[in-house]
Amino acid sequence: xxxxxxxxTARCPIRTTLEMLGGKWKLLILFQLSTGTLRFAxxxxxxxxxxxxxxxxxxxxxxxxxxxxxxxxxxVPPRVEYALTSKGKLVLPLIEEMRNFALNYERFG
Amino acid sequence: xxxxxxxxTARCPIRTTLEMLGGKWKLLILFQLSTGTLRFAxxxxxxxxxxxxxxxxxxxxxxxxxxxxxxxxxxVPPRVEYALTSKGKLVLPLIEEMRNFALNYERFG
DNA sequence: CAGTATCCATGGGGATACTG
DNA sequence: CAGTATCCCCATGGATACTG
Numbered sequence: 001x002x003x004x005x006x007x008x009t010a011r012c013p014i015r016t017t018l019e020m021l022g023g024k025w026k027l028l029i030l031f032q033l034s035t036g037t038l039r040f041a042x043x044x045x046x047x048x049x050x051x052x053x054x055x056x057x058x059x060x061x062x063x064x065x066x067x068x069x070x071x072x073x074x075x076v077p078p079r080v081e082y083a084l085t086s087k088g089k090l091v092l093p094l095i096e097e098m099r100n101f102a103l104n105y106e107r108f109g
Numbered sequence: 110x111x112x113x114x115x116x117x118t119a120r121c122p123i124r125t126t127l128e129m130l131g132g133k134w135k136l137l138i139l140f141q142l143s144t145g146t147l148r149f150a151x152x153x154x155x156x157x158x159x160x161x162x163x164x165x166x167x168x169x170x171x172x173x174x175x176x177x178x179x180x181x182x183x184x185v186p187p188r189v190e191y192a193l194t195s196k197g198k199l200v201l202p203l204i205e206e207m208r209n210f211a212l213n214y215e216r217f218g
Numbered sequence: 219c220a221g222t223a224t225c226c227a228t229g230g231g232g233a234t235a236c237t238g
Numbered sequence: 239c240a241g242t243a244t245c246c247c248c249a250t251g252g253a254t255a256c257t258g
Contacts, residue, residue: 008137008140008141008155008156013207013208013210013211013212014136014137014140014204014207014208014211015137016211016214016215017207017208017210017211018133018136018207020214022131022133024127024131027123027127028117028123028124031117031123032117046117047117086217087214087217090210090213090214090217091210093206093209093210094203094206094207094209094210095123097202097203097206098122098123098126098127098203099122099123099126100202100203101122101126101199101200101202101203102122102123102125102126103122104199105125105129105196105199106125108195108196108199
């Protein structure tokens with residue numbers, strides 16, 4: 001590989017991050033969990049336009065990526081809580097940088 | 110709105126950024142342009158698995174967002190170059206943070 | 219409350235051929 | 239070289255109903 005033709009291969013960090021965090025909802029869910037543990041219904045209330053299907057599906061994806069974990073108290077009525085894992089907390093600087101980007105972009109307007 | 114129920118509304122910076130940079134290709138294109146001007150064919154060569162349709166489409170999207178601009182020299186054979194705008198350069202810290210995230214994530218592995 | 223199950227629509231994305 | 243034009247697939251995402 002020549003030095004002046006570095007490719008964006010299938011295994012570059014950008015693609016890795018995109019695969020883990022890409023899509024419409026995952027970063028919004030992680031951001032909501034950045035301030036602490038939340039239950040399913042509370043997440044749905046804070047992200048009003050997400051469907052239950054997508055919320056459940058993305059929660060599973062995030063668990064599989066070890067970015068959040070799930071605590072089921074096995075109570076009736078059900079109580080289930082979601083929280084960031086230590087790996088999940090690694091996304092917080094990235095989210096902060098996204099906020100910075102949007103703000104600066106609009107400042108340049 | 111209560112202080113303990115901040116919603117992720119339709120106009121939050123995360124959604125703004127996702128709309129502008131979301132999808133499979135835009136960040137990869139911007140990253141390739143981070144080191145300087147590139148022509149269409151060179152971009153395609155560096156991102157081998159993108160189709161011409163998607164490359165052209167995403168270049169248009171990025172131009173519309175004022176993140177890159179296009180210089181057409183009106184020569185034969187055609188010579189067209191793409192480069193980051195000043196707004197486009199605002200994404201570089203974000204890309205850097207994505208690389209950091211992926212690296213740290215794997216370090217924790 | 220915390221989900222599944224089901225069905226369905228859209229458009230993101232791809233393959234290929236063609237053109238100035 | 240730098241794109242368009244077509245045609246097509248399927249994953250993403252949504253609506254609604256149902257359940258332990």
